[in-house]
Amino acid sequence: QVQLVESGGGLVQTGGSLTLSCAASTRTFGTYVMAWFHQAPGKEHEFVGGIDWSGSSTDYEDSAKGRFTISRDYARNTVYLQMNNLKPEDTAVYYCAAKMGRYTKNRWAYDYWGQGTQVTVSS
Numbered sequence: 377q378v379q380l381v382e383s384g385g386g387l388v389q390t391g392g393s394l395t396l397s398c399a400a401s402t403r404t405f406g407t408y409v410m411a412w413f414h415q416a417p418g419k420e421h422e423f424v425g426g427i428d429w430s431g432s433s434t435d436y437e438d439s440a441k442g443r444f445t446i447s448r449d450y451a452r453n454t455v456y457l458q459m460n461n462l463k464p465e466d467t468a469v470y471y472c473a474a475k476m477g478r479y480t481k482n483r484w485a486y487d488y489w490g491q492g493t494q495v496t497v498s499s
Contacts, residue, residue: 378488385493396457398472405453414468423481462497
């Protein structure tokens with residue numbers, strides 16, 4: 377069982393930045409694929425970006441490319457989502473998720489989820 381705890385959300389103006397953190401309670405953090413999803417009101421969870429177990433490969437949904445960066449710190453068992461040039465349409469609850477095995481964008485493949493952290497971007 378892996379527990380994931382997100383932090384770092386908040387209210388920011390358009391064009392601002394936030395860094396989300398997701399701390400994982402596992403001794404085998406390096407074996408997990410990690411991903412970020414967000415859920416806006418009335419919408420499904422949507423893929424934001426992911427990072428493979430080695431940290432050498434990252435992937436982003438189109439609107440995040442060039443603005444968001446995912447990284448992971450094996451010493452701290454933590455994955456980060458650095459978000460720059462935020463837009464009002466980025467407003468959502470952001471969740472991190474973990475799975476073993478192959479990387480995928482498919483949210484249904486992820487076994488462990490955090491409780492989410494709210495990001496609100498004002499115009």
